[in-house]
Amino acid sequence: MLVATGCEGGRLGRAARHALARLATFVVMGALVLVAAGDAAGRFRLVPAPERTGGTAYSSTDLVAVVPVPAPRLREGDVLIVRNPREHALLRIDKIVDSDGPQVHIAGDPASRVRQLGGTSWRVRFAIPYAGILLGLLAGPVQGALFVVAGLALVVRAEMRRGRDPSTEPRRAAGAGA
Amino acid sequence: MTATAPNPRRRPGRWSLVAGVALIAVGVMSFNAYASFTASASYNQAVGTGTMALTLANETSATTNYNLSGSALAPGDTMQRGMLLTFGGTVAAGDLKLSASDSSPTALDDGTANGLTLTIEACSQKWDETTSGGIPTFACGGSQSTVMAATSVRTLIQTPQTLTTNLNLGGANHLRLTWALPAAADNTFQGLSNTIALTLTSDQRAATNK
Numbered sequence: 001m002l003v004a005t006g007c008e009g010g011r012l013g014r015a016a017r018h019a020l021a022r023l024a025t026f027v028v029m030g031a032l033v034l035v036a037a038g039d040a041a042g043r044f045r046l047v048p049a050p051e052r053t054g055g056t057a058y059s060s061t062d063l064v065a066v067v068p069v070p071a072p073r074l075r076e077g078d079v080l081i082v083r084n085p086r087e088h089a090l091l092r093i094d095k096i097v098d099s100d101g102p103q104v105h106i107a108g109d110p111a112s113r114v115r116q117l118g119g120t121s122w123r124v125r126f127a128i129p130y131a132g133i134l135l136g137l138l139a140g141p142v143q144g145a146l147f148v149v150a151g152l153a154l155v156v157r158a159e160m161r162r163g164r165d166p167s168t169e170p171r172r173a174a175g176a177g178a
Numbered sequence: 179m180t181a182t183a184p185n186p187r188r189r190p191g192r193w194s195l196v197a198g199v200a201l202i203a204v205g206v207m208s209f210n211a212y213a214s215f216t217a218s219a220s221y222n223q224a225v226g227t228g229t230m231a232l233t234l235a236n237e238t239s240a241t242t243n244y245n246l247s248g249s250a251l252a253p254g255d256t257m258q259r260g261m262l263l264t265f266g267g268t269v270a271a272g273d274l275k276l277s278a279s280d281s282s283p284t285a286l287d288d289g290t291a292n293g294l295t296l297t298i299e300a301c302s303q304k305w306d307e308t309t310s311g312g313i314p315t316f317a318c319g320g321s322q323s324t325v326m327a328a329t330s331v332r333t334l335i336q337t338p339q340t341l342t343t344n345l346n347l348g349g350a351n352h353l354r355l356t357w358a359l360p361a362a363a364d365n366t367f368q369g370l371s372n373t374i375a376l377t378l379t380s381d382q383r384a385a386t387n388k
Contacts (some may be wrong), residue, residue: 147205154198
């Protein structure tokens with residue numbers, strides 16, 4: 001009895017672990033897909049913090065989540081990310097010099113330097129410490145292409161294996177008969 | 179047989195599918211993490227306004243002041259005064275306006291006929307001063323021209339004159355001011371005393387694109 005009970009409990013525990021593992025996998029995958037979809041749709045972006053973060057509370061090792069904000073809605077204290085051929089930095093708005101434009105003064109800039117922001121700015125919402133190091137290694141067009149190609153190859157391979165598996169035949173046949 | 183029967187709930191390639199989707203998701207994020215953020219269009223627009231300055235001084239090397247008082251004038255007398263008028267600053271002048279005022283006018287400048295007149299002439303170089311008994315006269319060793327023909331002080335009081343001819347509106351001007359009491363002045367001009375204030379103003383040059 002004791003052994004039998006133990007065996008029964010072991011099977012139940014294994015099943016529970018498998019169920020939990022599946023659940024965790026789905027949750028993680030769902031979150032990953034949601035993040036990637038939101039990222040691709042331009043609702044937000046996850047980026048490694050740039051080297052220059054002076055004047056902000058963030059570190060260059062952070063991973064920052066940024067959201068698009070129309071420039072006229074920016075406020076003093078907002079932290080923006082800028083990456084263009086001339087500059088790659090996190091910038092904190094020190095002062096709105098003129099709300100029309102808007103023209104702002106950035107913390108750390110010379111007092112006489114005024115920047116005009118136009119279009120859409122990317123404002124930092126939150127940061128994950130140290131995660132920027134990992135994403136910094138993964139980020140890039142070549143890396144992105146490699147990941148996507150490898151992912152597509154794995155998906156195709158999985159589909160081919162499912163197609164060859166006899167256990168899926170009856171279901172497909174039933175589906176065909178229906 | 180039972181032990182080796184395939185588990186109908188098990189889907190071959192499931193983990194490959196999961197890993198593939200995960201890699202695609204990471205790939206998308208990897209692309210976007212490298213994207214450009216053109217949030218900041220930065221430029222500095224330096225703007226500086228110019229300056230204008232009008233400076234009155236004694237003519238170069240002159241030993242007498244340009245506002246030296248004249249006394250005991252008789253009809254036909256003249257008073258010559260040398261003045262160095264300089265248009266300074268970074269914005270050129272467009273003209274020179276000359277006006278006069280007198281808080282206690284007399285026949286000299288109240289509109290009585292044969293009142294005091296003023297003539298302004300320019301010299302291309304400094305005027306050569308000659309003094310006799312402390313009274314200066316000036317001669318031009320270069321090219322002499324008229325800035326303002328003889329004009330009564332009364333006219334200057336009533337209507338400021340706008341002068342542009344023969345003036346260097348962007349630099350130094352060697353001027354000779356000649357005050358004259360016309361020879362036709364009669365006895366009503368005896369014993370008069372006036373202090374005439376001359377005011378020189380200048381407007382900027384015509385506006386342009388910068």
